Amino acid sequence: MDLELLNTKIAGIERETAEATQKVTSIDALRSLDSAVLGKTGSLGGLIANIKEFPADQRGQVGKLVNEAKGRIKSVLDARMAELQQAAASASDEESKWFDPTLPGNVRPMGSVHPVTAVQWEIERLFERLGFTVEDGPEMESEYNNFEALNIPASHPARDMQDTFWLANGMVLRTHTSPVQHRSMKKFGAPLRVIAPGRCFRYETIDASHENTFHQVEGLMIDRDIGLPHLIAMAKMLLTEVMQREVTVRVRPGYFPFVEPGIEIDMNCAICGGKKCPTCKYSGWVEILPAGMVHPNVLRAGGIDPDEWSGFAFGLGLTRLAMMKYGIGDIRILNSGDLRALVAPQRMGGPIIVDKTTKSRAVSEPRP
Numbered sequence: 001m002d003l004e005l006l007n008t009k010i011a012g013i014e015r016e017t018a019e020a021t022q023k024v025t026s027i028d029a030l031r032s033l034d035s036a037v038l039g040k041t042g043s044l045g046g047l048i049a050n051i052k053e054f055p056a057d058q059r060g061q062v063g064k065l066v067n068e069a070k071g072r073i074k075s076v077l078d079a080r081m082a083e084l085q086q087a088a089a090s091a092s093d094e095e096s097k098w099f100d101p102t103l104p105g106n107v108r109p110m111g112s113v114h115p116v117t118a119v120q121w122e123i124e125r126l127f128e129r130l131g132f133t134v135e136d137g138p139e140m141e142s143e144y145n146n147f148e149a150l151n152i153p154a155s156h157p158a159r160d161m162q163d164t165f166w167l168a169n170g171m172v173l174r175t176h177t178s179p180v181q182h183r184s185m186k187k188f189g190a191p192l193r194v195i196a197p198g199r200c201f202r203y204e205t206i207d208a209s210h211e212n213t214f215h216q217v218e219g220l221m222i223d224r225d226i227g228l229p230h231l232i233a234m235a236k237m238l239l240t241e242v243m244q245r246e247v248t249v250r251v252r253p254g255y256f257p258f259v260e261p262g263i264e265i266d267m268n269c270a271i272c273g274g275k276k277c278p279t280c281k282y283s284g285w286v287e288i289l290p291a292g293m294v295h296p297n298v299l300r301a302g303g304i305d306p307d308e309w310s311g312f313a314f315g316l317g318l319t320r321l322a323m324m325k326y327g328i329g330d331i332r333i334l335n336s337g338d339l340r341a342l343v344a345p346q347r348m349g350g351p352i353i354v355d356k357t358t359k360s361r362a363v364s365e366p367r368p
């Protein structure tokens with residue numbers, strides 16, 4: 001290579017770089033161009049490596065030519081860099097004019113409480129307003145608390161009404177929340193207002209309306225001169241509040257050893273609106289609230305004098321009520337972790353219709 005050829009090469013590189021610089025539209029691309037030209041192995045920077053090809057007395061001249069060209073190219077690149085930086089800054093200014101930091105942005109779905117929990121919390125709030133205490137009881141119960149204290153001795157045929165899980169230690173998985181009645185009487189005496197929501201267990205064959213694990217809410221109110229009208233009025237208010245509609249109730253006699261008289265409070269079916277469907281067994285009514293006046297033996301077992309005090313008790317089918325409220329037609333999905341059941345409380349008014357028999361599950365879309 002001689003000096004003339006070097007000059008031609010440098011001029012070519014300068015021209016090409018100037019053209020390329022104008023075409024570049026991003027800061028990153030400009031940086032790449034910079035190193036492709038000026039870097040050690042770049043089109044211009046690499047020319048220094050050829051310096052040994054020149055006679056010793058020309059090498060100073062070669063270095064000078066290359067360095068001067070570097071300076072000119074650098075100032076072209078720098079000018080373009082300033083332009084691009086300026087453009088980026090004003091774009092972000094523009095963006096900040098419409099950016100609203102109070103908007104939620106791309107929030108991931110946060111999950112929600114289980115439908116049964118949602119209804120349980122509603123009922124707890126309601127009864128707290130009425131002066132009731134919310135009590136808890138163990139899921140593993142003594143045979144005495146689950147049966148005997150509730151006027152169901154070992155020989156009593158009513159034991160057969162509840163298929164019980166017996167444990168190796170002689171205890172039972174509570175078949176209902178009623179043992180909390182006895183526990184509360186012992187704990188608080190009379191007068192008394194408690195509710196006790198919780199999980200219950202029965203040795204059931206599972207189908208669309210039976211589960212081995214389900215929820216109830218026990219209610220107990222003991223005072224002077226408590227009668228059935230208090231119970232029925234409270235039941236109607238409870239169901240109306242939870243269902244957020246005017247609920248019609250029907251009262252039938254029912255048998256439970258721990259109450260006398262015992263009644264069944266039915267609610268008109270929310271799934272079919274009383275038109276008769278599989279959920280209400282084509283009757284238009286759903287058994288939701290077995291109840292009654294606390295049996296004197298139960299009061300006595302709890303240390304309360306039945307001549308002085310009377311009370312009502314109920315055992316609300318919490319799981320069933322949640323199914324009614326959210327239009328869930330199959331109890332099995334509640335313990336299955338089916339996410340579509342879990343978002344039901346968020347949807348309010350967009351019921352989930354589950355039809356296991358056809359395997360098709362129509363799920364309404366969440367409201368915007």
Ligand code: DAH
Pocket residue numbers: 175176177178218219256258259262290291292293313314315316
């Ligand atoms: N413990 C009963 C059951 O699970 C339901 C029940 C009926 C509870 C009547 C009550 C009641 O408190 O008064 O079948």
